[in-house]
Amino acid sequence: MTEITPAQEAESAAERRDGGSPWRPSRRTWAAFLLLDVAVWLLVLPTAALLRFDFNAYAVEWGPLAAVGVITVVLQLVLGYLTHVYRGRHGYGTFDEVRALALLVLMVSALVTVVLLAVGVMWEVPRSLMLIAGPLALVLMLGVRYIQRIRQERRHGPGEHAEPTIVYGAGVLGDQLLRRMQLDDDSRFRPVALLDDDRQLRNRVVRGVPVLGALSDLDDVVTRTGATQLVVAISAADHHLVKKVADAAAQAGVHVRVLPKLSKELAGHAGLADLRDLSIEDLIGRETVDTSVEDAAEYLAGKKVLVTGAGGSIGSELCRQIQRFAPAELIMLDRDETLLQEAQLETEGHGLLHTRDVVLADIRDDDALTAVFEERRPDVVYHAAALKHLPMLEQYPDEAWKTNVLGTLNVLRAAQRVDVQTFINVSTDKAANPTSALGHSKRVAEKLTAWMGTQTGRPYISVRFGNVIGSRGSMLPTFHKLIRRGQTVTVTHPDVTRYFMTIPEACHLVIQAGAIGTSGEVLILDMGEPVKILDVAERMIAMSGKDIAIKFTGLRHGEKMHEELIGAGESDARPLHPKISHASVQVLAPENLDRVEWLRRMGFEEDAFGARIDEQPTRGSRSVKDDPDA
């Protein structure tokens, strides 16, 4: 079903109020056009006859001409009805209507000419009559419709309150946004100029709005027009361009608005209500890697799919995506009932929590997990449940062990017991050359997954993520909150960088891994260049327009300055997709798991909480050379 955007809804509401619009006129309007076309024929037939006889009214046989008029009108009505011209098939003044009307007039003219050829000599009506009358009638019929459409359009439009707006992009999307701005009575935008970097469009005027230059002329155009808003109407705008726009707009002092998804899909139905402020995600995003998930996801159709951590940012988006591929069953497992409710709301459209799609269980609880797996017998498992906050797990490494290591082993064992065919373990780039309890625990989880792959002979694969833009509890929402409250933004180090990926991108990768990964592999997405966290903080502050300080707090224990994607000794082969690396992982059998040794070798003393022995262990003490997980 096609979704109706708020803008479309608003447009329909306006149409209903007005009893019709230029595109969907009322029955009364159609009846008026029908009468108009009849009148046109009754006008042009005598005119054509007079033209034919050099305006000599005595030469015209008025009686037979009246009979021809009646035949013409009847044909126009009957054929017009049959071809739906008077039944609202086409919006008036549209190309479709022009075509339909031209065809109708041609048919009527041709049939009347046939009649004239048969009886014209006898009736003394010129046989060429319709050659003159037809084109005249068509021009008049179309002309009236065109004028009516212009009148309709002029009746609509933004009021006094609307902000003078420059639209950047004079292409299809720009044209469409202009139309919406000009027709919507409640529009907050009044278009005053267009900008386009294509020199060939420099002299163009779109819907009465002139192209006044390129983006580099923004300053000047703002001064000339007094614009306060800049709307980006470029479907293929990537974050480089969006950054340029943001900088130019900041310089010129205008507010930038973009469409939610600057993608080609929008070109067909962009609405004003979709316009939103520029967000930091637009600026740190990249050209999204297309992992052709549609083809890859065939293995999900008709299968029972279980997602652990289904309430988390990744888990819930995964569930949403999986649902598109028609699984027989989607089982959402989480230990947090409130998060499960949110996931159900997103996927099922209700949050009643009374259906079997939600499963409340903790992956630390082996018995509960086994019972769930034995009862539900999933075919595919996505394991997204984990503890993820690096500094928290530095304080409580034992928790990382219990959830990320033993919890993963519980899920793997339960999967093995019921012969799960495909198992995807969600991992992190922090598992490459780990320096933190989080990284180390996820590395062990990767190795256990690889080991279970050797036991089952099935694809049990890990997927390494970078930082997922906007995931719950990450630095972006933290910065947002601090800035909103006007508080100092804390940045750990001026040079710290991270790789970023979008949530949908991350989920596509996970789904695709199930189709292209083989046991013993970890799949890693090429996320382009890492992003400087300080740049993000500065941009967010600049966009807020507030005067907010940045405080450098120093790298926290275990926090890397720069993440790595591929660990030492791992290969970076890309056999199937140019942006997806397949690295091989060593296997680790569960009997070789040693919690005390694991803690000790990371610099933690064995006690109930895994307290650190060394307050600031050097990286060397936790490097891969003496891999504590091997």
Ligand SMILES: Cc1cn([C@H]2C[C@H](O)[C@@H](COP(=O)(O)OP(=O)(O)O[C@H]3O[C@H](CO)[C@@H](O)[C@H](O)[C@H]3O)O2)c(=O)[nH]c1=O
């Ligand atoms: C919250 C916060 C973070 N930072 C810095 C620390 C990091 O270098 C960077 C990103 O921080 P976070 O968004 O918390 O993400 P990070 O610590 O890298 O870890 C995340 O990204 C990982 C992927 O690398 C995931 O596996 C983890 O589960 C996830 O928590 O920003 C600040 O400078 N100030 C802050 O207030």
